[in-house]
Amino acid sequence: MTQHIELDVGGMTCASCAARIEKKLNRMPGVEASVNYATEQAAVLLPVGTSADDAIAVVEATGYSAELRAAPVPAAHDAHDAHDDHGHDTHSHFDHDLELLPAATGPTDPRARRIEAIRMLTRRLAVSTALTVPVVLMAMVPALQFPNWQWLSLALAAPVAIWGAWPFHRAAWMNLRHGGVTMDTLVSLGVLAAFGWSLFALFLGDAGMPGMHMSFTLFAEPGSGADELYLEVAAAVTVFMLVGRLFEARAKLRSTDAIAALLELGAKDASVLRDGVEVRVPIGELVVGDRFVVRPGEQVATDGRIVQGESAIDASLVTGESVPVEVGPGDAVVGATVNAGGRLVVEATRVGADTELATMARLVEEAQQGKADVQRLADRVSAVFVPIVIALSAAALVGWLLVGAGWEVAFTAAVATLIIACPCALGLATPTALLVGTGRGARLGILIRGPQVLESTKRVDTVVLDKTGTVTEGRMSLAEAVPADGESAADVLRIAAAVESGSEHPVAAAIVAGADASADALPAVESFAATAGDGVHGIVEGRLVAVGRPEWLATAWGIRLDRPLAERLTALEADGRTVVAVAWDGAARGILAVTDAVKPTSADAIARLRGLGLRPILVTGDNERVARAVAAEIGIDDVRADVRPAGKADVVRALQAEGRVVAMVGDGVNDAVALASADLGIAMGTGTDAAIAASDLTLVRSDLLAVGDAIRLSRRTLATIKANLFWAFAYNVAAIPLAMLGFLSPLLAGAAMAASSMFVVANSLRLRRFE
Structure with missing residues (x-):
């Protein structure tokens, strides 16, 4: 069991000072230390039985001062403190920095x-x-x-x-x-x-x-x-x-x-709804579950989910993404972004050190150390x-x-x-x-985990791209419900949605949303179970219902589509649709087609990756026809389809065995193993915490163009x-x-x-x- 601490070190005047302190710390039994002259910080890994005070004493005995570093927490500053009316970074003016110290700055602030x-x-x-x-x-x-x-x-x-x-x-x-x-x-x-x-x-x-x-x-x-x-x-x-x-x-x-600028982007206070009345409170008093109002032109106070209103969110201050994103009820918003349209009511989901802004600051700080x-x-x-x-x-x-x-x-x-x-x-x-480099990356929505990542980007020659949420929007919607002879489309959709309501898969969400009914209005599902990458099954209204890949129904359940359904499935997949089959009582009752639109920037992004000397490969759990339809649209000729979640890591390892240096780009939980296995893991910031934790580069904005930007910035650095x-x-x-x-x-x-x-x-x- 070890403890990781960070120290602010005072008195260093050159690289030799940092080398001396690092040498002294590493002489302590079981201690691993890295001292950075430029950041004036020491990252120290302490074994059991060694305290932070012991490490501080060693630094002081070497002739320098040291104290435990406080974790970065968003400061209560108005956006105009950090940016002028045109969005320009006023903190780049050094004299302004000397005159305007943060109000919270104490005598021990580094x-x-x-x-x-x-x-x-x-x-x-x-x-x-x-x-x-x-x-x-x-x-x-x-x-x-x-x-x-x-x-x-x-x-x-x-x-x-x-x-x-x-x-x-x-x-x-x-x-x-x-x-x-x-x-x-x-x-x-x-x-x-x-x-x-x-x-x-x-x-x-x-x-x-x-x-x-x-x-x-x-x-x-x-x-x-x-x-x-x-x-x-x-x-x-x-x-x-x-x-x-x-x-x-x-x-x-x-x-x-860069860290201070990130943390100062946040709003100073928020209009919280208390018993239906707006009350202006400091940002530090917000708690998870609070509902607050964001008027046009105001900043979103903290990370949350919209419960009322529709608008466009300008995230340029946080992610570098210049085009505002349309949002509505149910959509997640990030603190420090700006409401460019109508009135919104947002429910806080993360506050303080747990927000995306604070997480970005921690990632940048770790990279700089x-x-x-x-x-x-x-x-x-x-x-x-x-x-x-x-x-x-x-x-x-x-x-x-x-x-x-x-x-x-x-x-x-x-x-x-x-x-x-x-x-x-x-x-x-x-x-x-x-x-x-890391500071500039943070302002562009590119978080670089550390210097070893820079060396990896130089060697990468292959980029493996997950499809859903990376190349495509990741927001699936129901395109068509096709019933078998003797069944109604509404009934097929209703029964399928009842089973899928127990799943968090994007396809399941699209089917439930397409049923145009709340979860309470759908029939109850019993004995629900899911098979990763294949489908789900459960008992609805006394019938055993299975919804999933047609191949899975054939092999696991012995249920095959009749000719009309099979022909329609082939046509839908040729158009790039993802198709699942619905069956109960031992027979196929219909098929449901969902679509996930390709992001408008994906084709340009693939061209830029090729310009950097990289070979793009599309990996997806979809079948070959759907995968190739999407790949053709964005200009990829190497496609690996029908890949189960665990198989993505196998694809990465197989490419590495061929002598390739592989970067993996993904955003889902099922991408985490592949991201960790790759020579360079790149997570889309809109993805899951597991994917982000397993990655080397995190892209705050959900735009494939940022992958090329991240690699260019890393190589330039x-x-x-x-x-x-x-x-x-x-x-x-x-x-x-x-x-x-x-x-x-x-x-x-x-x-x-x-x-x-x-x-x-x-x-x-x-x-x-x-x-």
């Missing part, structure tokens, strides 16, 4: 802490920049070097090197106390070394003499002595590092706001990176001294090596792309991750040798290091424009 940290970092950067600019100008332009200019330069640079760089110094010291080194160690060493050299030159060398002048070069020159100042290096590197840290912090806040295999490689590199860089810096210093190049060349190479190294880019490469990692590795492989060989000054090294992290984050943020 988002509030991040925003406050960004404010402090912004102030530190502004002051440091104002002091650094004249220092750099005096060092670069000899004409500005008036008598004793170097002492003014010291007065301006000292606050920057000490106070401006204090976050790096403090983190380096805290890590050193716990026996560790991180990115902050490299920055702190570089800044203090440049500042210390300058103090030595001013007070013990010749740099403090009146009339001292210094020419600016990007590369150190052999033979230079202790009369050179590095104040501009200490100050400018600090500013570059602060710029990189601020850019990184703002990007992380933006990318993790995961790590891909490529990220684990980057984490292992980051864990040993800093000690190696310090050793290489020392080697550069000693090497240049041994060849007689002089102290300044040796010192410049050593400091540049310290500053140029950038494990932050490695640590940010995967999480930032994953954060932005994976490509971004790989590009980020390539840049991060290539940057370090190329830059560190150049610094050691003296081709880079510390000033250039600082700028390049900040630029590398900014490049990785900016490249990831491009995913926000995915359409």
Whole structure:
């Protein structure tokens, strides 16, 4: 028995910090932990006998703070807080985020802490920049070097090197106390070394003499002595590092706001009917069973089922689906969608953390906490990176001294090596792309379960599609009732509906609805039983009645259709109808045809899947003629018909045995095993909880076009991750040798290091424009 907890971790400043915490947690007996630098969270699996307090204590003993993470619950915000009148996302404006904190935000809220940290970092950067600019100008332009200019330069640079760089110094010291080194160690060493050299030159060398002048070069020159100042290096590197840290912090806040944006979509309050009177109550007071009114233009307060009224529901804020959907009594509606038409009365079916909006937020959060295999490689590199860089810096210093190049060349190479190294880019490469990709997917109604899903989408070459509810509307309706000779259509339908009233199958629902009578008006059914994928039977008015597939009646009951019924069945199936036979007293009494219209976007969706290099296969429990009629309509030539629910998983496994990488798309309980068996399970969000739980990708909107969108987004996100990692590795492989060989000054090294992290984050943020 294990316990899964999530921790908010404070104090991490680079990927090396996350690697250290993860290593410490995983040393605990039986504990499995994954620490994500970008989300500042730790996912921890605790064995029996180990508590959350034990894990928190280990994190704190490593030099960081930790606290249990609260579960995401929809916030009470009006839709206009998150969107303008045109539906545009106003939370993308970062300054607006800084000014408008959620009212419920407390002092321990991670988002509030991040925003406050960004404010402090912004102030530190502004002051440091104002002091650094004249220092750099005096060092670069000899004409500005008036008598004793170097002492003014010291007065301006000292606050920057000490106070401006204090976050790096403090983190380096805290890590050193716990026996560790991180990115902050490299920055702190570089800044203090440049500042210390300058103090030595001013007070013990010749740099403090009146009339001292210094020419600016990007590369150190052999033979230079202790009369050179590095104040501009200490100050400018600090500013570059602060710029990189601020850019990184703002990007992380933006990318993790996907969850906050989802939860803020909901309505603030609802008009609940109490004894026939409308009472306005906060959304948090709603309970299951409450009936509330939704007027035109208002948001649906929570998930529910319409009990009165007809309208069109605009779900674009939640699912990205642009076309409003017509709804009426009995239809389910999702919280945060907008009533675009008439007055509705809705009965709440799910509230609070159980709503679809909260479920979406949990799925996105779980995905953002995961790590891909490529990220684990980057984490292992980051864990040993800093000690190696310090050793290489020392080697550069000693090497240049041994060849007689002089102290300044040796010192410049050593400091540049310290500053140029950038494990932050490695640590940010995967999480930032994953954060932005999953966040963008959530706004488009695409929920990605985790980074391993991205790697699966790249390899998939075959898509297996369930028919009902996936390719078709999933709302069957009775098309025709055909009685046998001597029977009436009304009687055949009435008796069949009585038996089918005990079933939840879509065909059964269509037959019952077609009988145009409530369940109370139908004859009672006794000894009801169902055979999965075949049919149902029971006793109605003293007669044993069976309703199901004609093949099932023939094999299990020995009942066959007469020629007129068989000929009519063939014609109906050729038109794409699903046909069931009705029998009692040992003879076939008629057939019932139901139809399930193909979704208008299905044919276009199949074409797009082919454009992605995927081979579509239609799998259905319907017979061959019906299946092929539907397949021909949407452009699929590979059809697997007469497949029982358990057989769908067998189809997937058979394709895998042929060497294919299979994606399965479905929405029903009988699809769950196949979804779990596939290399990539894709559940339509309108489907069952079992199907969604077994899937890797969940599509909130019931549109097959979203399958292609999901695969494109996943592949784009994976490509971004790989590009980020390539840049991060290539940057370090190329830059560190150049610094050691003296081709880079510390000033250039600082700028390049900040630029590398900014490049990785900016490249990831491009995913926000995915359409």
